[in-house]
Amino acid sequence: MTLRSMYNDIRGVLAATVVYPLTELYEKRDIRSKSSWIRSEIDLPAVGRRKRAERRLVDVVRFCAEKVPYYRDLFQSLGFSVEKLEKDMAYLQDLPYLTKDVIREQGARLLREDHAGMRIHVCKTGGSTGPSAHIYYDQEAADWSAAITQECRRRIGNTHWRSELHFASKFPEVFPLRDRMREHMKCFAMNRDNIFFSTFAPDELEDIWRTMKSIRPHLAHAHPSTADHLAAHVESTRGADKAFKIFESSGELLEPRQRERIERALRCRVIDRYGLAEAGVVAYQIDPANTDMRFFEFFVWPEIRPDEEADLIDVPADGNGGELVITTLRNSLMPLLRYRTGDNAILAERPEGFVIPRMVGRIHDVIMLGGKPLPTHYIQDVLDRVGGVREFQIEIRGGKPVFRIVPEEGNDPDVIRQRVHAWWADEVVVEFISLADLKLVGRRQKFRHLVS
Numbered sequence: 241m242t243l244r245s246m247y248n249d250i251r252g253v254l255a256a257t258v259v260y261p262l263t264e265l266y267e268k269r270d271i272r273s274k275s276s277w278i279r280s281e282i283d284l285p286a287v288g289r290r291k292r293a294e295r296r297l298v299d300v301v302r303f304c305a306e307k308v309p310y311y312r313d314l315f316q317s318l319g320f321s322v323e324k325l326e327k328d329m330a331y332l333q334d335l336p337y338l339t340k341d342v343i344r345e346q347g348a349r350l351l352r353e354d355h356a357g358m359r360i361h362v363c364k365t366g367g368s369t370g371p372s373a374h375i376y377y378d379q380e381a382a383d384w385s386a387a388i389t390q391e392c393r394r395r396i397g398n399t400h401w402r403s404e405l406h407f408a409s410k411f412p413e414v415f416p417l418r419d420r421m422r423e424h425m426k427c428f429a430m431n432r433d434n435i436f437f438s439t440f441a442p443d444e445l446e447d448i449w450r451t452m453k454s455i456r457p458h459l460a461h462a463h464p465s466t467a468d469h470l471a472a473h474v475e476s477t478r479g480a481d482k483a484f485k486i487f488e489s490s491g492e493l494l495e496p497r498q499r500e501r502i503e504r505a506l507r508c509r510v511i512d513r514y515g516l517a518e519a520g521v522v523a524y525q526i527d528p529a530n531t532d533m534r535f536f537e538f539f540v541w542p543e544i545r546p547d548e549e550a551d552l553i554d555v556p557a558d559g560n561g562g563e564l565v566i567t568t569l570r571n572s573l574m575p576l577l578r579y580r581t582g583d584n585a586i587l588a589e590r591p592e593g594f595v596i597p598r599m600v601g602r603i604h605d606v607i608m609l610g611g612k613p614l615p616t617h618y619i620q621d622v623l624d625r626v627g628g629v630r631e632f633q634i635e636i637r638g639g640k641p642v643f644r645i646v647p648e649e650g651n652d653p654d655v656i657r658q659r660v661h662a663w664w665a666d667e668v669v670v671e672f673i674s675l676a677d678l679k680l681v682g683r684r685q686k687f688r689h690l691v692s
Contacts, residue, residue: 248431307354308350337545338578355573435451459485465498490513543565561587563580566579585600607634609667
């Protein structure tokens with residue numbers, strides 16, 4: 241055992257038994273009890289679990305009718321009756337789908353009207369399935385989301401005392417001491433390290449791999465495109481090597497070819513999961529030996545919207561393929577009823593409950609900028625830090641990337657342009673457009689950050 245491995249183990253024991261409980265108490269959060277409930281609920285018979293989820297769904301719809309202005313008016317205009325839903329869940333289909341467009345248009349009318357004084361967490365959706373929107377969580381919802389992730393990782397062998405490594409975007413500025421101390425304590429409580437990067441250049445990939453070898457985490461969490469580039473680098477320089485035991489994929493579609501190369505070159509187990517800003521992690525590969533992802537119907541209720549152009553082949557007899565639609569069951573601040581995720585999936589019913597055997601969804605692209613390959617999720621992180629950017633697309637013209645930016649209302653485009661040029665000088669061209677000018681691609685007219 242290396243000194244670093246001993247350090248990881250000692251920190252893990254302290255984190256799990258002392259630091260995390262104290263942090264939870266200090267932050268006034270309740271995650272561990274929810275993790276315990278989830279641990280029990282997942283293993284209960286699927287039929288009873290589904291009935292309990294359906295009852296909760298009815299309660300959420302009733303709450304929306306009473307407390308959420310948008311839904312109250314919508315139900316009245318449709319003549320929708322919660323009592324009918326209690327008798328037959330099929331009546332849920334009488335409600336129209338919720339989209340990002342509706343979320344942006346309705347704004348605060350989608351929040352419970354008595355939210356004043358509540359502790360609120362804001363999350364911005366990604367841009368892979370349409371222009372971004374802001375989603376608001378109450379503390380209970382944030383804690384449920386954290387508990388889901390905690391229990392899922394426990395089931396694949398990454399208990400709290402085992403160390404984690406998370407990939408994050410690298411920024412040149414120095415953060416205030418208070419923020420750095422808070423992040424340090426958070427990482428200690430989570431038994432976690434961060435690794436920061438900005439490109440897929442060979443020298444940076446080499447630094448990343450050497451850092452991972454020195455840290456020796458049990459689990460590494462990153463976009464599959466990041467791990468795939470790293471695996472390709474290791475394969476070309478070493479053939480194969482090992483720095484961690486589990487790779488947890490997140491944020492993008494994990495393709496079979498990526499899974500195979502990551503497992504082969506990095507000599508690890510690959511675990512897939514599906515989450516979104518609108519709800520958190522809703523499906524997870526809790527059995528390392530089975531690539532199906534278990535869907536957590538007690539957290540989010542799933543539906544499939546038929547889509548003839550979904551390109552989902554080999555749909556099993558016990559499943560349906562199309563666009564995944566969700567209803568959140570644990571966020572009383574901003575409940576989402578029948579929300580269209582924009583992601584295509586196969587949803588099947590098995591003895592253990594709902595599962596996703598295959599997903600077709602979000603993929604982040606890579607562009608060449610300043611002679612280096614940059615993933616678009618890094619560019620998105622930079623533009624979030626630049627500020628004033630509501631949405632963006634990148635179009636390659638004459639070999640040079642053109643940043644097509646939709647500014648937030650009231651922000652000065654010249655200031656945004658100056659900040660972007662401060663990052664990349666004249667390597668990029670900046671132009672400002674309206675939301676209507678964003679381009680959709682493919683047969684399904686999906687939004688992508690990189691367009692041709």
